[in-house]
Amino acid sequence: MSKRKGGDDNCQFSVQLQKRRNSTARQEGDGEREHDDISCVGETDDMEDSAFDNKLLMADSKSSESAIMAQTGPLQPTITETGPLQSTITAHTGGVAVLPQLHSCHIEGSVNINVSTCSAPVLKSESNGVQESSASSTTTNTDIKTLSEKQKLKLKKKFQRIVEGVTKKGTSTLLNDIYTKLYIIQGEREGINQEHEVLDLDSVSKSQTSEDISIKLNDIFKCLPDENEDFRVVLTKGIAGIGKTVSVHKFLLDWAEEKANQDVDLMIVLPFRDLNTMIEDDEGYSLQELLEEFCSELKDVKDPKTYENCSILFIFDGLDESRLPLDFHKNKRVSKVTKKCSVDELITNLIQSDRLLPSARIWITSRPAAIHKVSNWTQTTHRLTEIQGFSNPQKEEYFRKKITDPILADRVISHIKTSRSLYIMCHIPVFCWISATVFSIPNILDTAREKIPTSLTSMYTRFLLHQMQKKDEKYYGKHNMVSLSEKDMKIILKLGKLAFENLEKQNLVFSESDLSKHDIDVTDASIQSGVFTEIFKEEDPIIRDKWYSFIHLTIQEYLAAFYVSIRLHLKDFSHFQ
Structure with a gap:
């Protein structure tokens, strides 16, 4: 007698015998049917092993299916006139199944015993009227x-x-209000220098084909x-x-x-x-x-x-x-x-x-x-x-979304078009944002033409000066467009050193301890310079201390370059050895 313990899934045993016309048996509601000589044990549901010892039933040519039902539970051999006899035994979770035993049988053809496990829904007995489904997939x-x-x-x-x-x-700003469609292509355009991102802006801008x-x-x-x-x-x-x-x-x-x-x-x-x-x-x-x-x-x-x-x-x-x-x-x-x-x-x-x-x-x-x-x-x-950036129509679309005053937006767009380098660089969205910020400074477009930014470096420099101006106006009521205080220069050089040394390490996120190493006080810098609050942003911490980064990688790169240029001007090469 073979036994198998039911696991977490349902265990099902199927026995197929090639039917032999042997005798007849009548089942309630059915006509005459032929039956094979079999010996089997029926379905078990969480029954003890010892309970199976007396469940073996000899089904000979005179036995009826109703007798099997009376002694073994809901085992229902399925017999058709032309197909094989098939019996299925199911062991529920925690139950034990006993394989049918065949003896004193006259079988024509083959006997197949299949064992399978599944997570299919299981129906309880109809006596309690409850239908239970695992419904795991649902x-x-x-x-x-x-x-x-x-x-x-x-x-x-x-x-x-x-x-x-x-x-x-x-x-x-609502992203859907300011977002401007970008030009994206499949693959990469041949001939573009992957190591330099500025020298080829002209070719990138003109090469949408x-x-x-x-x-x-x-x-x-x-x-x-x-x-x-x-x-x-x-x-x-x-x-x-x-x-x-x-x-x-x-x-x-x-x-x-x-x-x-x-x-x-x-x-x-x-x-x-x-x-x-x-x-x-x-x-x-x-x-x-x-x-x-x-x-x-x-x-x-x-x-x-x-x-x-x-x-x-x-x-x-x-x-x-x-x-x-x-x-x-x-x-x-x-x-x-x-x-x-x-x-x-x-x-x-x-x-x-x-x-x-x-x-x-x-x-x-x-x-x-x-x-x-x-x-x-x-x-x-x-x-x-x-991502190729903005096309020419998208450049104008962005400025009109970013600058809410339509008259000022027209003036900014007209000015940018007069400068070939500015117009080319404006296919970069972050440069459009910086340009919109700088050109929104009151009266800047009314100053002498030679003082209006026309290059990448001059635009970032004016952007930095603009942050100084906002700080002075907020805390000290001052308005100075060009000069930097000694305190401002110190904090900018500290930030520049931080930017430069961490670019070499490919480090773009800084902890408070990293800032302390460069003598940068978050609170003090936020109040006294304005650069820190405007150029730095606080990262969302992942169950850790506060982390900081520059608002954009290009800002970090600009400050690193600024720091290097100052040191070279002072002929201080100690930082570059």
Whole structure:
């Protein structure tokens, strides 16, 4: 007698015998049927092993199916005139099933015994009138839908407004009101120098041609008409300030507002600059733990298989800011969301399509020079896209949205068009923002033409001076457009040193201890200079201390260059050895 303990799932035994016409048996409600000689034990439901000893029933040619029912429970051999005899025995969770025994039988043909487990709904006996279903798939779908709704509400609240300037004190604007469509192409344009981002602005600005395959932001994962399937991994490159991060925010907002990509259940943003702060955690993370750090609503996920059963899009913004080694070759293989390992191992296994959550989609944004960080990216990445920035009509559209005074907007646009270099550089959205800020200074367009900024450096310099002016007006009632106080120069040089030394380390996020090393007092700088509050923004902490960064990477690069130029002017080379 063979026994099998039922596990978490239902266990089902099927016995098939080739029917032999032997004798007749009458069953209630049926006509005459032929029956085989069999010996079997029927269905069990959480019964003790000893209870089976007396359940063996010999069914010979004179036995009836009703007798089997009386002694063994709901075993119902299914017999047809032409098909095989088939008997099914089911053991519920915790139950024991006893395989049928065959003896003294005359069987023509073969005997097949199949054992299978499943999670199918189980019906209780009809005597109590209760029908119970595990409904595991329904429950999972409900949980995923609830998670999706929670995340959409959170992302909508987080990204529906954009802050240009200081996070807390800056003026926020509805993203949908200020967002201007960017020109995105598939692949990369040949002949563009990937190592220098400014010298080729002219060629980039003029090179939007009919040969480009343009892609809408919300369609970056969708295949083109001549392609067979959608993409799993997309790498989007673009120079600093071209709009990569804002594009990510708009993509998320459109999903949260249910305007696009509703085939995705969850969208999870993992900025590399935030991942950098987790490198030193010795204990490591499982993927589930890492996701809970970034998305608190995912703490409601009790079953790790939920991540396998839903459609997820991971967004890794700012590959160029990453300090992770991203060692695809040496990192060990990880395939379970509950397995603890280093953050670097989690990221590389997510990106590779045959490892961790292979059905999940991946979007990576990067500056051109950092593409090499994704090992063998031409193989790992299924689609490469490039953000080209604003077209000429989009430049004007942005200024009219940003500058609410239509007369001033017309004057700014006219002035920019008179300067070829300015007009070319304005295909970079962050430069448009800085230009709009500078040209909105009262009466600046009425000054002598030679004093109006016409280059990248002069525009950033005037932007910096504008922050000084705002500080002086707010705290001291002063109005000075050109000169800097000694105190201002000291804080700018401190910030410049911080910017320069950390650019060398590829460090773009700073803790309060990092600032203290450079003799920068957050509170003092915020009150006394204004530069710090305007040029720095406080990062959202991930259960850690406060973190700070410059409001844009180009601001950090400008201050680093300013610091270097001052030191070279003073012939102080000690910092560059």
